[in-house]
Amino acid sequence: MSKQVRLWGLLALLLAGSLLLTLLTGPDSRADEPLPALLTGSVYDRQGTPVRDAEVRLYDGSGGEPLAETTTQPDGRYALVLPETFGDNLTVHIERAHFAATDIPLDAETVTALRAGQSVVLPDTTLLRRITAAFWIATAIFAAVLILIATGQLHNTLAALLGASALFAVSYLGPLLAPELFIFDFEGALRYIDWNVIFLIMGMMIVIAVVERTGIFQWLAFMAYRLSRGKLWLMLPILMVVTGVASAFLDNVTTMLLMTPMTVQIALAMGVNPLALLIPEVLASNVVGISTLVGTPTNILIGSYANLSFNDFLLNLTPGVVLALLGLIVYSELVYRKSFRAAGGGGLSPVLLQALAERGRITQPDHLKKAGVVGAGMIVLFVLGEHIHLLPAVTAIMGATALLVWIRPNIEEMIEAVDWTTLVFFMTLFICVGAIQEVGLISFIADLIGNLVGENLLLAMLVVTWSSALLSTVIANIPFTAAMLPVIGYLTLTIPGAESKVLFYCLSVGSAMGGNGSLIGASANMVTAGIAERAGHPITYGYFFKKGFPALLITVSLAMLWLLLHFLVL
Amino acid sequence: MGGIICAIRGGPHSRPTIARAIALAQETGQPLYFLYVVNLDFLSHTSSTRVHTISEEMDQMGDFILLMAKDEAARHRVEAQGVIRHGNVLDEIIALCHELRAEYLVLGHPKIGREDTVFTHEQLQRFVARIEEQTGAKVILAGEAVP
Numbered sequence: 001m002s003k004q005v006r007l008w009g010l011l012a013l014l015l016a017g018s019l020l021l022t023l024l025t026g027p028d029s030r031a032d033e034p035l036p037a038l039l040t041g042s043v044y045d046r047q048g049t050p051v052r053d054a055e056v057r058l059y060d061g062s063g064g065e066p067l068a069e070t071t072t073q074p075d076g077r078y079a080l081v082l083p084e085t086f087g088d089n090l091t092v093h094i095e096r097a098h099f100a101a102t103d104i105p106l107d108a109e110t111v112t113a114l115r116a117g118q119s120v121v122l123p124d125t126t127l128l129r130r131i132t133a134a135f136w137i138a139t140a141i142f143a144a145v146l147i148l149i150a151t152g153q154l155h156n157t158l159a160a161l162l163g164a165s166a167l168f169a170v171s172y173l174g175p176l177l178a179p180e181l182f183i184f185d186f187e188g189a190l191r192y193i194d195w196n197v198i199f200l201i202m203g204m205m206i207v208i209a210v211v212e213r214t215g216i217f218q219w220l221a222f223m224a225y226r227l228s229r230g231k232l233w234l235m236l237p238i239l240m241v242v243t244g245v246a247s248a249f250l251d252n253v254t255t256m257l258l259m260t261p262m263t264v265q266i267a268l269a270m271g272v273n274p275l276a277l278l279i280p281e282v283l284a285s286n287v288v289g290i291s292t293l294v295g296t297p298t299n300i301l302i303g304s305y306a307n308l309s310f311n312d313f314l315l316n317l318t319p320g321v322v323l324a325l326l327g328l329i330v331y332s333e334l335v336y337r338k339s340f341r342a343a344g345g346g347g348l349s350p351v352l353l354q355a356l357a358e359r360g361r362i363t364q365p366d367h368l369k370k371a372g373v374v375g376a377g378m379i380v381l382f383v384l385g386e387h388i389h390l391l392p393a394v395t396a397i398m399g400a401t402a403l404l405v406w407i408r409p410n411i412e413e414m415i416e417a418v419d420w421t422t423l424v425f426f427m428t429l430f431i432c433v434g435a436i437q438e439v440g441l442i443s444f445i446a447d448l449i450g451n452l453v454g455e456n457l458l459l460a461m462l463v464v465t466w467s468s469a470l471l472s473t474v475i476a477n478i479p480f481t482a483a484m485l486p487v488i489g490y491l492t493l494t495i496p497g498a499e500s501k502v503l504f505y506c507l508s509v510g511s512a513m514g515g516n517g518s519l520i521g522a523s524a525n526m527v528t529a530g531i532a533e534r535a536g537h538p539i540t541y542g543y544f545f546k547k548g549f550p551a552l553l554i555t556v557s558l559a560m561l562w563l564l565l566h567f568l569v570l
Numbered sequence: 571m572g573g574i575i576c577a578i579r580g581g582p583h584s585r586p587t588i589a590r591a592i593a594l595a596q597e598t599g600q601p602l603y604f605l606y607v608v609n610l611d612f613l614s615h616t617s618s619t620r621v622h623t624i625s626e627e628m629d630q631m632g633d634f635i636l637l638m639a640k641d642e643a644a645r646h647r648v649e650a651q652g653v654i655r656h657g658n659v660l661d662e663i664i665a666l667c668h669e670l671r672a673e674y675l676v677l678g679h680p681k682i683g684r685e686d687t688v689f690t691h692e693q694l695q696r697f698v699a700r701i702e703e704q705t706g707a708k709v710i711l712a713g714e715a716v717p
Contacts, residue, residue, distance in 0.1 A: 212623055257624050261631040268580060268638060351641055352634075359630055530612025531624075535631060536581020 037114040039080040039106075041122035043072050043094060047446055047490040050076025051127055053188070054096035060087045082114055090114075092122065097182055098134065098439050099127040129440040132180040134170070138435040141166050142483075145432055149476045150520065156476070157421040160428035164189075167435045184438045192434025193427050196304040196393045197297075201426065202418055203396025204294055207378070208250050209417030210403055211371050215363035217246065217258035222360020225266050232272055232340040236280055237329045239263065243281045244288030244325055248295040249375070252285045252524035260531040262359065269352040272343035274537050279544070280332035282528045283516050283551045287328055290512040291321040293382065293392055297426075298481040298511045303392065305485040306492075306504040310382035310392065317505050320562030324513070324555035331554050335547060367407050374403045426478075433482045442483065446490040457497040461563060464488065465506040469556045472514025473521045473549075481511045502567040509559045517552040519544040573601040575707070576676040577663050580606075580635035583678055588639050590712030591676040595648045600673060602650040604639040606632035607662045629654055660697060667705040675701060679711040 039058065043051040056078045057066035067090075068080040080092070090111055095101035102125060106114075113120050141163050148159035167183055174181025220242045228235035239259075246255045260278060267274035289295040293303045293310045302308060362368055378399035385395055404414060436442055453460040464484075471480060488507050492498045515522030519529060519541045525548075529539040576591035578584040588604070595602040608628045610621055636652030643650040655662040667675055677694075698709040 258627060261627040264580075264631055265634040268634065349641060352637065355634060355637055359634075527612065531628070531631070533612070534579065534609065534628065535635065536579035536584050 036084075037082040037117050038119035039068075039082060039092070039114060039122065040119065041078060041092075041125060042076045043078065043096075043125045043127055044076055045099070045127055045443060046129065047443055047486075048493055049486075049490070050074065051096060051099065052076060054078075054094055054099070054127065056080060057093045058082070059091045059093055061089050066093075086111075086115075094125055094127065096127065097184075098130060098132060100130045102127060129443055131440070133178065134174070134181055134183045135439040135441065137170050137174075137181065138167060138183050138439045139441050141170075142432050142436045142441075145429075146475055146479060149479065150474060152520075155421070157425040157428070160425050160432055160479075164428040164431040167431065183435050188438070189431045189434055192437070193430040194301070194304050196391055197300050197430075198423055198426055199393035200294065200300050200304070200396045201297065202423060203393065203398075203400040204251070205418045205422075206400035206414060207371070207375065207396070207403060208254050209414055210367060210407065210409065211250065211375075212254060212258055213364060214368040214371065215361060216368055217255070218262045218360050219362050220246070221259055221262035221266060222356060225270075225356070225360075230270065232270065232276075232343060233333060233337075235266075236277060236332060236336070236340075239277055240280050240284035240325070240329055240332065244284040244291075247285040247289040247524075248291045249379075250295075252289045252296060252522065253527055255285055256282055256524040256528045257531070260528050261535075264532065264535045264537070265356060265359065268535070269349075269356060270343055273339050274532060274535060275539060275543070276336040276339040278528055278532055278537075279539070279547050280328070280336070282522075282524050283328055283332070283548060283555075284325060285524050286515045286522050287324050287513055287555050288321055290508050291318040294396070296508075296512050297478050299508055300392075301478070301481050301485065302504050302508050305489065306501050308501060308504060309386035310379075311386060312501075313508075314383075316502075316563075316566065317508060317559075319566070320505075320509070320559040323562050324558040327554045327558045328551055331551055367409075370406050371403060374399050374406065377402070429479055429482055433479065436483065437486055442486045443490075446487045449487060450491060450494055453491070453495065455495055457495050457502070458564070458568065460491055460495050460498065460503060461506050461560070461567075464491070464503050465510040465556060465560050465563075468507055468510025469514035469517070469552060472511045473517030473552070477511040477515055477522065481507060484511075497568075500567055502563060505563055506560075509556060509563070513552060513556045513559065516548045516555065517545070518548065521548070572673045573603055573670050574598070574674040574676060575603050575605055575663070575666055575670065575672045576639075577605045577607070577659070578635065578639055578678075580638070584639075587676055587678040587712040588642055590710065592643050592646050592648050592650075594674060594676060594710065595643070595650070596646065598674070602643060602648055603653050603666070603670065603672075604636050604643075604650055605653045605655065605663065605666055606636050607659045608632055608654060608656045609659060610656075625656070664701060664704060667701060667707045672705065672707045675705075675707045675709045676712055677709060 043054050043056075045051055050072070052072055052074045054072040055069065056072060057069040058080050060067050067083055067086055070078050070080055072078045088108070088111055090106040092104040092106065093101065094104070104122065104125065110120050145159050145163035148154045148162070149156050153159075154162065168186065168189070170181055171183040171185065221239065224235050224238040224242055228238055243255060243259055246259070259281060263277050263281060264274045267277050290299055291313065293299055293308070293313045299313060303313065378395055381390060381395040381398070382392060384390070385392060404411070449463065453463055468480065468484065484507055488503045491503055492501060515525065519525050519539065525544065529544070532539050574591055574594055576587060578587060591602055591604070608625065610625060610628065613621060613624065632654045633652065636654070640650045640652055653666060655666065663675065666672070694711070698711070701707060701709055
């Protein structure tokens with residue numbers, strides 16, 4: 001017997017068996033049974049955010065065993081399956097850590113409907129926050145993390161890791177002493193990590209690691225000197241634009257790490273104080289960095305949370321950034337005009353000029369070409385991404401992989417170039433911010449700002465922009481932005497007109513440009529100061545404040561002006 | 571061996587130090603070495619994975635600062651060499667003094683109270699005594715006087 005015949009025989013046997021079983025059992029007896037009644041509803045907090053993992057129980061009479069129980073889904077919905085029989089006094093009890101428990105007695109009409117087997121949808125339930133010991137502990141831990149970062153007592157990553165560990169210790173060991181010490185469990189904490197942010201940053205780090213070794217930054221700086229023909233007043237805006245554009249696509253710290261040494265050499269060779277070029281450069285880096293989604297970590301955070309695309313940033317923020325940069329260039333020219341005059345624009349000595357030219361050349365032209373092609377492709381995908389539902393993180397990872405496959409660098413070196421400490425910083429920071437979100441601190445801040453601005457969008461824009469700008473001068477802007485996102489999300493839902501997401505752009509402007517207000521306001525400021533100090537030109541806190549704070553006022557005002565015109569007038 | 575070591579950072583405060591070292595080289599006829607120490611401690615709180623790349627950049631910057639100092643020495647008809655070291659500034663100065671069996675070490679004189687000086691006045695006095703004791707080199711402080 002052939003294999004085919006045996007196969008057909010087996011199929012026929014199975015079919016016959018199925019028919020026989022159907023005949024023997026008859027129609028499904030359960031089909032005639034009435035479906036159980038369902039009691040459904042949704043649970044939200046005061047800000048209208050769905051409350052997940054709330055325990056929902058249905059009681060008959062006053063207590064005892066629940067008739068049905070479930071937990072709310074991520075969208076806040078629940079569905080209770082009722083038993084066949086129940087009494088007349090039904091009550092839905094909803095409780096969750098960090099919220100006040102609530103009881104919803106069901107009226108006679110609802111009970112009758114349920115008894116008739118109908119499904120009933122209850123009105124939305126709003127759970128009110130409850131301040132517990134966990135609230136104060138989580139708040140204190142988050143504040144401690146901010147202080148440790150701001151004062152430099154611990155590395156940023158170590159501070160955030162310490163914070164996350166302390167939160168877990170309180171959550172797991174605290175309830176042994178008092179149940180109210182529970183903040184969140186490990187699974188709950190992991191839900192707060194935004195993996196889109198992590199992978200986007202990781203992908204961009206790999207791309208940057210390739211680009212930074214090509215000598216492009218040094219070449220650009222030297223070209224600024226060549227183009228300006230040694231005229232400092234002309235070289236200044238060229239360097240600012242070059243630094244700004246580089247910062248819009250690469251991270252500001254890398255840009256300044258690579259631009260600063262070359263700028264110092266050009267300045268020393270021309271006999272001008274390097275700070276006259278370095279300070280405007282780093283100010284431009286902080287300002288122009290926010291013109292794209294990938295330019296700053298704060299924009300990556302904002303874009304991922306608010307679902308803002310690469311194009312959204314380009315269309316809604318870039319014109320304001322250009323305006324701010326123009327203002328910054330004029331300001332810098334005025335502030336440093338005396339230094340430029342004192343330098344006299346004298347020519348370089350042949351020895352120094354030769355040394356500069358030697359430094360200002362592309363060292364890996366082949367890698368640069370390939371990185372340029374891949375970079376262009378990534379920008380196209382970033383732009384098209386929102387139309388084809390391609391996440392920026394996916395584009396970054398694909399671009400980084402394509403570049404690695406194409407140029408085949410030492411993979412060990414490339415993996416080492418990924419700043420894992422920064423990625424761990426982001427992950428643990430998300431957990432720390434998640435904790436204050438969990439215990440309700442973010443809700444209280446949202447309520448506070450909501451009460452302050454009411455439904456006035458203009459006032460909200462001013463408050464968000466300027467408060468973030470001023471706070472970013474003393475608080476590290478990444479944790480600050482991460483903590484503010486849910487607050488801005490709430491304001492976006494409650495203020496008429498804010499659905500354009502304008503408040504997220506205000507946060508972007510404030511948190512990034514605010515970094516210009518003080519030396520500790522941005523990491524790029526610190527690395528620039530570190531290199532300048534090693535060249536014998538220290539940047540003191542006082543010096544940076546004197547030059548940077550007026551720049552903050554000018555650039556934030558101009559960017560704000562654009563946002564007002566774009567979103568409220570035009 | 572023997573010679574003059576002049577530790578510099580670049581910048582306006584290094585100029586009197588360089589001038590003093592050049593004058594000393596002219597007076598004594600001893601070889602002159604300019605020393606620049608690359609120290610990347612400032613990266614410890616931010617970009618630790620960038621150490622390799624930035625280290626190369628700082629080397630180049632140090633080279634340039636040394637080149638300027640050598641250029642200045644050449645204008646006074648003094649031939650000088652540049653030395654770049656990595657690590658702690660004070661340790662590297664002592665190490666080079668040992669290696670070259672230097673007779674003189676020229677350092678910039680700090681202005682007390684400034685937040686950008688490597689040494690405080692007390693630290694400098696202790697450091698001077700330590701170097702002279704450990705290396706036998708005579709330390710010369712150039713530049714501004716202590717107020």
